[in-house]
Amino acid sequence: VIFPFQWASFLMTLVRKGVITTTGYHMGYLWSLMQVVFCAMLVHEDPLIPAWVTWISLYAVRRLGLNKYGLWIGMMIRSFAQVVFPELYEANKGLAVLATPTFWGAWALVQWCMNGQILEPRSRRYLESRPKNLEVIHKEKVSGNLVWIRFQLPTGFMTGLSPGQHIRVHCPNPSKGYKTWNGQLNLEDTPATLSRSYTPVSASDTQHLDIIVKEYPPDERLGFIDGGRASAFLASRVEVGAQVPISGPHGHRVYHGNGLFLIGAEIKRARHVAALVGGSGVTPALAMLRELRSEARGLPRGAPRLVADVSVLHVVRSMGERLPDTWYQPVIEAGSPVACHYQALATSELLSKS
Numbered sequence: 092v093i094f095p096f097q098w099a100s101f102l103m104t105l106v107r108k109g110v111i112t113t114t115g116y117h118m119g120y121l122w123s124l125m126q127v128v129f130c131a132m133l134v135h136e137d138p139l140i141p142a143w144v145t146w147i148s149l150y151a152v153r154r155l156g157l158n159k160y161g162l163w164i165g166m167m168i169r170s171f172a173q174v175v176f177p178e179l180y181e182a183n184k185g186l187a188v189l190a191t192p193t194f195w196g197a198w199a200l201v202q203w204c205m206n207g208q209i210l211e212p213r214s215r216r217y218l219e220s221r222p223k224n225l226e227v228i229h230k231e232k233v234s235g236n237l238v239w240i241r242f243q244l245p246t247g248f249m250t251g252l253s254p255g256q257h258i259r260v261h262c263p264n265p266s267k268g269y270k271t272w273n274g275q276l277n278l279e280d281t282p283a284t285l286s287r288s289y290t291p292v293s294a295s296d297t298q299h300l301d302i303i304v305k306e307y308p309p310d311e312r313l314g315f316i317d318g319g320r321a322s323a324f325l326a327s328r329v330e331v332g333a334q335v336p337i338s339g340p341h342g343h344r345v346y347h348g349n350g351l352f353l354i355g356a357e358i359k360r361a362r363h364v365a366a367l368v369g370g371s372g373v374t375p376a377l378a379m380l381r382e383l384r385s386e387a388r389g390l391p392r393g394a395p396r397l398v399a400d401v402s403v404l405h406v407v408r409s410m411g412e413r414l415p416d417t418w419y420q421p422v423i424e425a426g427s428p429v430a431c432h433y434q435a436l437a438t439s440e441l442l443s444k445s
Contacts, residue, residue, distance in 0.1 A: 095123040101274030112219060119177060161198030165191045184387060216251030217244050222261050222336035225300060230331055233303070233409035233418070237371065238326045241293075242300040242335065250300050253292055254379045255353070258300070259286040261336040262324040266317070273317050287321035288341065292377040292418075294385040300337070303414075305371035345375075350397035362399050369406040376403050377418060384427045400430040410437045 100118045105111045111119075128144060128146075132139055145166075153162055169190045173180045180187055217223065225242035233239045244250065252258070264285045266272040272279075279285060293301040306326035307319030319326075345353050350360045364383070366376035383398050390397075407413050413435035420431060 098123040160183045165194040176420050203398045216262045217248035218339040220256050222338045224334040227331050227333045236306045238304045244298050252340045253344040254382050256340040256342045257288045257290045258339035261286045262321050290374040292374050294381040303374050365402045367404050373405050384424050387428050396428050403433040409439045
C-alpha cells in the first residue's frame with residue numbers, strides 16, 4: 092500500500108528535472124496503483140469487480156469536473172450512515188447503494204449555484220518546464236510593428252497560465268558566430284538556440300495560446316543594424332503550420348482570482364484596475380483583461396462583480412503602433428460586466444507639439 096506514495100514522489104522528482112512529462116507521471120502512478128489492486132486480487136482470489144467499478148466511477152466523475160471534496164465526501168457518506176444510523180442502514184440497504192451518486196448530484200447542484208455551472212471545469216495544462224512543440228494556426232500583423240501569433244493546444248488541454256506568468260519561445264540563433272550584433276558586442280554568439288519570454292494575451296481556460304511579438308527589422312536609425320533575433324524569426328520566418336518549441340509557465344501569479352491581487356508581498360482585493368504600459372508591454376494588461384472577463388462569465392446571474400473595470404493607457408512611438416480597438420472589446424466578449432477604458436498615447440506627437 093505504501094509503494095504508490097513512494098513511487099509518486101520519485102516520479103515527481105523526474106518531472107521537475109524534465110526527465111519525464113506529466114503524462115508519464117500519471118501513467119507511472121496509475122501503474123503503481125494497479126499493482127496494489129492486482130495483489131489484493133491474488134490474496135482474496137477474487138476479481139474484485141465492485142472495486143473496479145468504484146475506481147472507474149471516481150475517475151470518470153472527477154474527470155467531468157466534480158469538486159474533489161464532493162467526490163470523496165460522497166464516497167464516505169455510505170460508511171458514515173452505516174456507523175451513525177445502523178438500524179436505518181440495515182432497513183434500507185438497497186437504497187444505500189444510491190447514497191453516493193445522489194450526493195454527487197447534490198454537490199454538482201451546489202457547484203452550479205456557486206459558480207454558475209453544473210460541473211467545475213478543469214484546466215489541464217499542456218506546457219511544462221521543458222520545451223514542447225506547438226503548431227502555429229494563425230498569424231496576423233495587427234499594427235505597424237506588432238504581430239499576433241496563435242498556437243493550437245492539443246485537444247482537452249488549456250493554457251493554464253495565470254496573469255503575471257509568461258512562456259519562453261525557443262528559436263534558432265541568427266547571431267551565432269558573429270562577434271558583434273546591432274553594433275554591440277554579441278553576448279549570444281555561442282548557443283545554437285535562444286529563448287525569449289512572452290506574456291500570452293489569451294485567457295487561461297482557452298484551448299489556444301496567443302502572443303503578440305514586437306518586430307525589430309533592420310533599422311540603423313533605431314540602433315538595430317542587424318534587426319532582432321527571436322522577433323525576426325517569429326515575425327518574418329515562422330509561417331502557419333510551423334512547429335515552435337515553447338516552455339512554461341514561468342514567473343509568479345499576479346492575479347489569484349476573486350478580485351485578489353498580489354501587491355508587493357500582500358494579497359489585496361481591488362475593484363478597479365489600471366495599467367500604464369508601453370509598446371509590447373501591453374500584453375500583461377490584455378492577459379489580465381482576458382482573465383477577469385473569463386472569470387466574470389463563470390459567475391451566476393445577478394452575482395456582484397469582483398472587478399468592475401480595467402483602464403489601460405498604452406504609450407507608443409506613433410499611433411500606427413497602437414492595437415486596434417477589437418483587442419480591448421472583441422466580439423466574443425461583448426456585454427461583459429468587466430468594462431475596459433483604453434487610450435493610446437503617441438510620444439512622437441507629444442514631441443512634435445513641444
